[in-house]
Amino acid sequence: MSIPSDFVEETAEDGAVTLHFSGDLSIASIGDLPERLRDFASQAKRLDISGTGYVDTVGAWLIHRTARDMEAEIVGADDDAERLIAAVAGADQATEIRPDALNPVVRVLGEIGESTALAFTTLTGLIGFFGAIMVGFFRLVRHPGQIRWNAVIQRFDVVGVRALGIVGLMSFLIGLVIAQQGAVQLRQFGAEVFTVNLVGRLTLRELGVLMTAIMVAGRSGSAFAAQIGTMKLTEEIDAMRTIGVSPIEALVLPRFLAAVIMLPLLGFYASVVAIIGGGLLSWVELDIPPATFFARIREVVPLTDVYVGLVKAPVFGAIIAITGCYQGMQVKGNAEDVGKRTTAAVVQAIFLVIVLDAFFAVFFSWIGWN
């Protein structure tokens, strides 16, 4: 094994100090020598390495650096050591480990400014991106032969069909929970029969579509961002452009169409499954037989509730597709950016969906669809 390196100091009669090194001067044996040399207070005139064994570049660097800082002379180097010391001396250049850091106040101010600017550029970017999608859409409407049906159908499958299981399970449980909570609370007034109203109206009007949108944002919005982002990194998107394929038409539009068309279907399906869940609980807990339950649903749920859900769903789908694809297209640099953009896509999609849902609520009550 390697012999630990060490040094002893020798003071000559004229006061000149020589450091005699011993052992191997290598990365494995150097130990705490760098610290000890740094803490060594006095200045040495000579560094004698004639007593050392195996020397590698780390050892050579230590000798070179010590000699440089103490303005000392290196003696006793054999050919190998001399060559190594010359090599590392040639590589001794002022440089940094990381890019310069700013002072904290400036940095915080800068970050506030940057995130404000980013919020606005993201908003305008999303609107511009929506415009680009519309342009691509109408171009395809005029040239329907160029629609990539395969890609579109494949997206339908991934975004819609494959989500049926998880969306169904989630909605079923939500229906159960609403009915259960409703039954417990309304029973206090002897009004447990209104559980049916609660389940029917809440799911069709609000929760069915909203929860589906959140699920699709997490499932497909993130996938859009990650897929497109990775293609951006591997220059696939640039390659497409040069071949004359528009990435908007080839990548974004199929995803946009899939989300816009699938979300109403999924949302309606989710509402129905939630109602089934609520019906099941009402049957078990409140002794309302299914036939009565569904007859009541038809009485108490106005058709406008279904319209409300179905009007909102495509808008939410569009939001999810636009944020996902937009963030994917913004990826640059490295794999970490794909992760960041994917997170941003999901967070922005869910945030925008909930904000728009609030606007829709106000709007629909204003036009009298209560």
Place this chain on the structure above:
Amino acid sequence: MSASQTIAYNPDYDGPIISVRGLRNSFGEQVVHDNLDLDVRRGEIIGVVGGSGTGKSVLMRSIIGLQMPNEGEVEVFGQHILGKSDAETIEIRKRWGVLFQGGALFSTLTVAENVMVPIREFYPDMDREFRREVAKYKVCLSGLPPDAAPKYPSQLSGGMRKRAGIARALALDPELLFLDEPTAGLDPIGAAAFDNLTKELQQTLGLTVFLITHDLDTLHAICDRVAVLADQQVIAVGTIDELLALDHPWIQEYFNGPRGRMASSGKKMLG
């Protein structure tokens, strides 16, 4: 060493640095290597050539323990390493550096930080300030300009990324360097500079270099011996002149094709 079963590194060993015997690698139906033997001598630059997909990268991955072969023995520095855990081979792994085909730099770290990663992993007690200095001179030693050290890999050109990969491979002052197609995708000047760098490092640091390449110029310029991979085996090892004396069709085609002749005449004109 702390763990008694850790394989110790023996500095007095002077047999072949790498010794591969009876290696067999397959992926499903596809057999990549079958009964492959190879010896690499101390201090040489051995070039490994072969058509695309003949398993050069897989051979390298088997030697460094990233790919578990179906059969065979691999010795590095005279120690069996197949089937050993990472903890057991740590002393051996400190002695080699690897440059992967794609560079494989950590994209979220700067070049200098990339170089510091192996040092921090294997020598956690090294003085922090000294570690930073080591990272800096390694970056410059690998031929990068000083202002490349605080840059992220995505800010570098392909050739600079290769050099950064070399800097990281050299971080621990290895005795054995694995290079997987280091000059692929470099311009001829950059490739020649890279060849010089490899040769210079080999001579200055006394390295043994396992060099996978397609670059005939590299083979002529810096390789002491060349191993030819074909038909799932190393069909021949030797200097280029020795290989030319064989009349294997692939070898003849490779070295005597139009590109092969140009590279060798270029060398004769220079030398």
